Amino acid sequence: MGDTLLIIEDNAQNLYLMRFLLEKNGFSVTGVESGRAGIDEALRNKPRAILLDIQLPEMDGYTVAAELKKHAELADVPIIAVTSYAMVGDRERVLAAGADGYIEKPINPDTFVAEIRRYL
Amino acid sequence: MAKKWRADSAGRIKFLIAIMLLAMSVAGIQSAAAGNRLVTVGVYENSPKIFTDESGKPAGVFIDVIENIAQAEGWNLRYVSGTWGEGLDRLKNGEIDLMPDVAYTPAREEIYAFHRTPVLSSWYQVYARKGSGIRSILDLSGKRIVVLERSVQQDAFARLSGGFGLNATIISLADYRATFELVARGEADAAVANRFYGLRHAAQFGLEDTAVMFEPSDLFFAAKKGENGDLLSAIDARLVPMKKDPGSIYHQSLKRWTMEKIAVMLPGWIRIACFLTGGIILFITIWSFLLKRQIKARTRDLSERNEKIVAANRALASSERKYRELLEHANSIILHWTSDGRITFLNEFGQRFFGFSQTEIVGRHVVGTIVPDVESGGRDLKPLMDKICVDPKAFERNVNENIRRNGERVWISWTNKVYFDDNGRIEGILSIGTDITEQRRVEEELRRLNLELEQRVAQRTVDLAAARDRAESADRLKSAFLAVMSHELRTPLNSIIGFTGILLQELAGPLNPEQRKQMGMVQASARHLLALINDVLDISKIEAGQLDLFPTSFDLKSSMEKSIALVTPLAEKKGIDLKLDIAENVDAVTMDQRRLEQVIINLLNNAVKFTEKGYVLLSCRNDNDHYAVSVSDTGIGIRDEAIPALFQPFHQVDNGLTRKHEGTGLGLSISKKLIEMMGGTIKVQSQWGKGSTFTIRLPKGMMNAE
Numbered sequence: 001m002g003d004t005l006l007i008i009e010d011n012a013q014n015l016y017l018m019r020f021l022l023e024k025n026g027f028s029v030t031g032v033e034s035g036r037a038g039i040d041e042a043l044r045n046k047p048r049a050i051l052l053d054i055q056l057p058e059m060d061g062y063t064v065a066a067e068l069k070k071h072a073e074l075a076d077v078p079i080i081a082v083t084s085y086a087m088v089g090d091r092e093r094v095l096a097a098g099a100d101g102y103i104e105k106p107i108n109p110d111t112f113v114a115e116i117r118r119y120l
Numbered sequence: 121m122a123k124k125w126r127a128d129s130a131g132r133i134k135f136l137i138a139i140m141l142l143a144m145s146v147a148g149i150q151s152a153a154a155g156n157r158l159v160t161v162g163v164y165e166n167s168p169k170i171f172t173d174e175s176g177k178p179a180g181v182f183i184d185v186i187e188n189i190a191q192a193e194g195w196n197l198r199y200v201s202g203t204w205g206e207g208l209d210r211l212k213n214g215e216i217d218l219m220p221d222v223a224y225t226p227a228r229e230e231i232y233a234f235h236r237t238p239v240l241s242s243w244y245q246v247y248a249r250k251g252s253g254i255r256s257i258l259d260l261s262g263k264r265i266v267v268l269e270r271s272v273q274q275d276a277f278a279r280l281s282g283g284f285g286l287n288a289t290i291i292s293l294a295d296y297r298a299t300f301e302l303v304a305r306g307e308a309d310a311a312v313a314n315r316f317y318g319l320r321h322a323a324q325f326g327l328e329d330t331a332v333m334f335e336p337s338d339l340f341f342a343a344k345k346g347e348n349g350d351l352l353s354a355i356d357a358r359l360v361p362m363k364k365d366p367g368s369i370y371h372q373s374l375k376r377w378t379m380e381k382i383a384v385m386l387p388g389w390i391r392i393a394c395f396l397t398g399g400i401i402l403f404i405t406i407w408s409f410l411l412k413r414q415i416k417a418r419t420r421d422l423s424e425r426n427e428k429i430v431a432a433n434r435a436l437a438s439s440e441r442k443y444r445e446l447l448e449h450a451n452s453i454i455l456h457w458t459s460d461g462r463i464t465f466l467n468e469f470g471q472r473f474f475g476f477s478q479t480e481i482v483g484r485h486v487v488g489t490i491v492p493d494v495e496s497g498g499r500d501l502k503p504l505m506d507k508i509c510v511d512p513k514a515f516e517r518n519v520n521e522n523i524r525r526n527g528e529r530v531w532i533s534w535t536n537k538v539y540f541d542d543n544g545r546i547e548g549i550l551s552i553g554t555d556i557t558e559q560r561r562v563e564e565e566l567r568r569l570n571l572e573l574e575q576r577v578a579q580r581t582v583d584l585a586a587a588r589d590r591a592e593s594a595d596r597l598k599s600a601f602l603a604v605m606s607h608e609l610r611t612p613l614n615s616i617i618g619f620t621g622i623l624l625q626e627l628a629g630p631l632n633p634e635q636r637k638q639m640g641m642v643q644a645s646a647r648h649l650l651a652l653i654n655d656v657l658d659i660s661k662i663e664a665g666q667l668d669l670f671p672t673s674f675d676l677k678s679s680m681e682k683s684i685a686l687v688t689p690l691a692e693k694k695g696i697d698l699k700l701d702i703a704e705n706v707d708a709v710t711m712d713q714r715r716l717e718q719v720i721i722n723l724l725n726n727a728v729k730f731t732e733k734g735y736v737l738l739s740c741r742n743d744n745d746h747y748a749v750s751v752s753d754t755g756i757g758i759r760d761e762a763i764p765a766l767f768q769p770f771h772q773v774d775n776g777l778t779r780k781h782e783g784t785g786l787g788l789s790i791s792k793k794l795i796e797m798m799g800g801t802i803k804v805q806s807q808w809g810k811g812s813t814f815t816i817r818l819p820k821g822m823m824n825a826e
């Protein structure tokens with residue numbers, strides 16, 4: 001398991017924000033903008049954790065989480081959903097789909113890195 | 121019955137008399153069959169001088185005398201029976217030759233001839249019932265006196281009573297027996313009779329002789345004047361020696377008929393007849409007595425019945441009057457009509473109702489008077505009426521249209537009852553009718569309104585269904601909108617809050633104080649916007665029924681400690697003491713932890729926000745089947761009038777002091793709704809200027825029961 005965190009996020013600003021915060025706190029970050037690319041990257045480099053947005057083009061976060069969990073070699077890689085979906089059951093659906101954690105957007109820069117560390 | 125019996129006995133007596141008369145005439149004929157000269161002699165009843173004996177033969181002193189003379193003279197005697205008067209008339213008419221026992225009077229000498237030597241001399245005497253009180257002639261005043269018709273004593277008594285100035289009523293009868301019977305029955309007070317008869321018969325009639333005795337008279341055989349002089353001479357010639365000779369038949373006869381009781385030797389059959397008669401009489405008497413009693417009882421019974429009948433009749437008349445009044449004035453139409461449709465009676469109410477008088481309506485046919493040919497609705501009533509006439513029973517209840525004299529159509533509900541006469545033929549139909557025109561109109565109106573209402577309801581249902589569909593679709597739209605908006609609003613907020621945070625952390629380089637201050641203001645605004653979005657989302661979810669609770673078992677005490685920890689930075693910043701007071705027996709519960717914490721944190725945040733000094737206390741008590749969680753503060757408190765609106769959405773207590781406190785105004789509203797969803801309650805107690813206490817009561821079993 002490498003020290004790199006994988007962020008799957010199609011919004012460039014959000015990706016930038018998270019990457020900035022995490023890199024400033026000593027993490028190395030790989031960012032991809034689609035689910036498919038995320039799965040490929042995860043399988044190729046096996047990141048330390050995966051931060052997964054839910055609303056993604058082509059393949060949504062639930063499907064991506066489910067796909068990732070199908071791979072045994074990724075079983076111990078935590079998936080942390082970072083989402084602006086706050087409707088009923090969203091949190092539960094995400095966890096049911098295979099995510100290990102859930103961080104609601106907008107992320108709080110004061111607590112974000114601490115929250116990520118809880119899942120590592 | 122008693123009358124019949126009396127009539128029967130009277131008939132029997134008449135029968136007996138007829139037999140006697142027959143026997144007498146037979147005896148007469150037998151006597152006339154022998155001898156040379158036929159001498160007819162009258163016989164009447166004046167025992168013992170002359171009478172008819174039990175065997176039907178003439179007997180008595182005069183008979184003994186004349187038979188003795190006839191025997192000596194060679195006469196054949198023939199007797200003609202009759203009353204005294206009849207005898208005198210027969211003598212006058214020459215039907216008989218001699219009439220015995222005739223008293224000489226100058227008047228009679230004009231009509232009759234007498235011999236010289238009287239056969240007997242007699243006094244007349246008055247006889248009365250025993251104990252009558254009649255003693256002297258004067259006692260006869262005002263009394264009813266019976267005398268023998270056309271007898272000497274009739275005139276003699278008339279003279280006598282006239283002489284004493286008696287005001288007696290004189291009744292004359294044809295024979296002595298009848299006179300005594302009359303007195304015995306009490307229909308007369310006294311009878312006048314010659315002593316011969318009186319002495320012999322008074323006792324048997326219950327009469328006694330009185331001291332009134334008068335008019336001695338000589339009694340002869342009389343002949344018709346100018347005829348039978350030889351017979352009279354012969355009588356004289358034979359009578360004189362007879363009267364002189366004490367042993368003669370004359371004296372023997374006198375002795376036999378006056379001095380001695382006749383030794384009556386009744387034949388056996390007569391005694392038996394008498395015994396039987398007595399028995400019959402006794403029986404009749406007893407029967408009569410019994411009958412009388414029966415009749416009395418029956419009469420009493422009948423009179424009682426009669427009284428009852430009279431009373432019943434009176435009651436009947438009164439009840440009939442009542443019923444008639446009822447019939448006439450009842451608020452119902454009472455109609456009587458024949459089976460061929462003719463009206464025979466219509467009560468007063470009916471007459472007023474239809475507008476006809478009794479004389480106008482009686483005899484007319486129902487159709488064309490009170491029943492129209494055709495109903496307004498088009499139903500032909502003629503066949504209906506005919507059907508009712510033929511079979512009224514089948515139409516015991518019938519509603520049809522009727523018509524008033526003024527042409528007004530009315531609806532009547534009829535009850536038709538058929539009446540039969542004694543022979544089982546239909547005598548008539550009694551119809552009782554009630555005007556239901558108004559009722560029908562109201563019913564019609566009601567029906568119309570109902571129909572209208574139904575139509576309206578149907579239309580409204582359609583409208584509502586459409587509205588519901590629209591609402592449902594709108595609700596789905598709203599949910600979708602909120603989901604999208606939530607996401608779309610959060611995405612830019614992510615940048616704002618995130619980058620502001622990064623800048624303020626000076627990760628991208630140092631800020632000068634002014635930049636730091638401004639960046640702080642941006643961050644505060646962004647956080648407020650985020651809170652607002654979160655609250656709106658919660659309210660929407662709750663109101664849309666889309667907020668589900670996810671109960672889990674957790675430790676209430678540690679959950680509270682966590683909540684306190686979250687609020688601690690703010691409290692410390694304001695210098696407010698945060699206290700926690702949890703009872704020993706508070707432990708694990710099953711609830712939606714996140715939502716409960718949301719509420720508690722909200723209350724704690726509020727408490728800290730509105731408290732400038734003092735403390736905020738979170739306490740928890742185990743209260744039987746409830747947990748009571750309270751958040752108390754020493755803050756500004758809430759005015760009484762503001763409390764009712766406290767839990768309404770978008771409400772924030774508006775006063776000068778609180779204006780500076782940020783908040784969405786949705787926190788308490790959401791908290792209340794969440795607590796209620798969990799089956800609990802939330803209440804507030806507050807004193808203005810002193811602080812507030814919010815208390816949540818949660819049922820321990822709430823989540824388990826779900």
